[in-house]
Amino acid sequence: MLLGHGEVPLRSAYAVAAPEGPSSARPKGPGVLYLTNHRLVFEAPVGRRASGETDTQFEVALHDLTNVSVRRPRVGAPRLVLETSQGRPSFDVLDPDAWTASIAQARRALPPPPGAGETSVHVIERQVVKVRCRYCSALGNELDGRCPSCGAPL
Ligand SMILES: [Zn+2]
Known part of the structure; x- marks a missing residue:
């Protein structure tokens, strides 16, 4: 995965994605879920497994996440559910509660949006x-x- 300027990886894990809702066909299947201080990214292998190539199947900026929750079905493993403007993908990932905590922490650490009352310091x-x-x-x-x-x- 390519990191942007000032972007720091915080967490990554093997995850199996499932689309939620009728519209989105992606992300789907096994891949790797990444949390950075800026975004959540899900990458899945493309083509032959041995090629090692991956494709970004899903990506959301942390400030575009509307909610993060853990869904606990009666049968099966709990799932991490992301609510975004692009749909509600869910991920079968080890320890989804730790992911929600990490995501919440990363969101709290985000810089305030421009014009939020912070005085910027200009060094001339x-x-x-x-x-x-x-x-x-x-x-x-x-x-x-x-x-x-x-x-x-x-
Ligand atoms: Zn002189």
């Missing part, structure tokens, strides 16, 4: 131009106005 770096003194050849800062060595105007 002033460019200092060095000039050589006409009289003694010493280097001085243009902004100082005077040669640091002989005091002549720069």
Whole structure:
């Protein structure tokens, strides 16, 4: 999986995906579920198993997740259910409760959306131009106005 700028992998595990609802045919089948500090990604092998190639079947940014829950059917393993604008995929993954906790933690760590009252800090770096003194050849800062060595105007 390719990580974006500043993206850190937090968790990954073998998972079996099942689409929920009538519209989505994907994600489906076995693959690997990844949680990073930015998104959830499900990748599944493509083509021949031995090729090692994987395909991103499902991807959602953490701030686009509307809900995460664990569904416990009467029969079978509990499933991690993601509610997103792209549907409600569920994943059969080891310890789905630990996943919901990790996802909740990652969402809390997300930076606030722009304009949420945070004052941003701008660092303005002033460019200092060095000039050589006409009289003694010493280097001085243009902004100082005077040669640091002989005091002549720069
Ligand atoms: Zn000088």
